[in-house]
Amino acid sequence: GAVVSQHPSWVICKSGTSVKIECRSLDFQATTMFWYRQFPKQSLMLMATSNEGSKATYEQGVEKDKFLINHASLTLSTLTVTSAHPEDSSFYICSNSRRTGGATDTQYFGPGTRLTVL
Amino acid sequence: AQSVTQPDIHITVSEGASLELRCNYSYGATPYLFWYVQSPGQGLQLLLKYFSGDTLVQGIKGFEAEFKRSQSSFNLRKPSVHWSDAAEYFCAVGRGSTLGRLYFGRGTQLTVWP
Numbered sequence: 001g002a003v004v005s006q007h008p009s010w011v012i013c014k015s016g017t018s019v020k021i022e023c024r025s026l027d028f029q030a031t032t033m034f035w036y037r038q039f040p041k042q043s044l045m046l047m048a049t050s051n052e053g054s055k056a057t058y059e060q061g062v063e064k065d066k067f068l069i070n071h072a073s074l075t076l077s078t079l080t081v082t083s084a085h086p087e088d089s090s091f092y093i094c095s096n097s098r099r100t101g102g103a104t105d106t107q108y109f110g111p112g113t114r115l116t117v118l
Numbered sequence: 119a120q121s122v123t124q125p126d127i128h129i130t131v132s133e134g135a136s137l138e139l140r141c142n143y144s145y146g147a148t149p150y151l152f153w154y155v156q157s158p159g160q161g162l163q164l165l166l167k168y169f170s171g172d173t174l175v176q177g178i179k180g181f182e183a184e185f186k187r188s189q190s191s192f193n194l195r196k197p198s199v200h201w202s203d204a205a206e207y208f209c210a211v212g213r214g215s216t217l218g219r220l221y222f223g224r225g226t227q228l229t230v231w232p
Contacts, residue, residue: 004161034218043122043208043222044162093161097218107218109154109161 003027003108004096010114013084021079021113023094029074030096035067038091038112050077084117091115120145120213124223132231133201139194139226141209150212151192152220153183157205165207168192179203204230 007022023033031052036044048069049057056069066088068080081088093112121144131137143149150169154162166177173185183194192209206227210220 032218034220036222041127041224043224044210044220046219046221049219095162095218106164107220109163111159111161 004094004110006092006094006110006113008113009111010116012116012118014118015085016083018080018082019084019115021081021092021094021115023077023079023096023110025075025096025108028096030077031074032097033071033077034095034097034107035069035077035079036093036095038093040091044093047079081115084115086117089115089117120211120221122209122211122221122223124207124209124226126226127224128227128229130229130231131199134198137194137196137199137203137228139207139209139228141192141194141223142190143192143209143211144190145211145213149192151183151185152210152212153177153181153192153194154208154210154222155205156208156225162208165194199228199230201230201232204228 005024011019013019033050035047038044046059047062050069050071052071052074058064066082071077091112091114095107095109123142125140152167153165155165156162165181166175166183168175168185175183181196183192185192206225208225209223213219213221
């Protein structure tokens with residue numbers, strides 16, 4: 001069964017609005033989650049590392065004020081795209097990890113959320 | 119800087135034929151290497167991973183991959199492809215101490231002819 005769920009699976013919004021995407025770890029408590037975005041026919045790009053109880057760590061070039069990440073519990077991380085614009089349209093994917101670091105960690109990916117900004 | 123190259127955007131094979139998907143990486147340290155498969159509506163699924171040791175890695179669904187340090191490659195192979203293998207395949211390298219921080223190639227779309 002699914003280990004990671006995302007909600008919604010797709011969303012369409014108007015330019016200038018904010019959209020919240022949820023990522024839930026179903027089978028275990030995840031102290032760390034990751035957010036990726038994927039453009040059509042392109043690879044996944046890591047956006048940020050979400051740590052439970054602390055601030056997220058953003059990759060270079062990712063606007064932290066635009067992509068707000070909250071990891072309020074061990075099973076839920078949210079990504080809010082603030083003041084969304086058409087260029088933010090993408091496929092957003094989250095993944096989780098049982099613990100940070102360690103060569104034996106396994107990553108589980110959510111099914112993704114398709115965001116379309118009109 | 120780390121990078122992952124999948125030179126083949128799209129590959130078409132007949133069912134029952136052998137398959138090899140290419141992956142080259144550029145990474146300063148010893149790489150952690152992965153192959154994932156992505157099917158529509160489903161999350162990425164890990165096929166196999168390499169951290170150290172035996173350079174020939176066995177994965178799920180009959181896939182295997184061979185790490186060749188001299189060629190900076192980690193090619194994915196399957197001796198006989200099934201129609202259900204049609205999907206997008208991604209090679210990835212782990213960066214940093216946290217393995218969730220993955221650097222992905224652009225993917226190879228596999229089409230299987232009956």
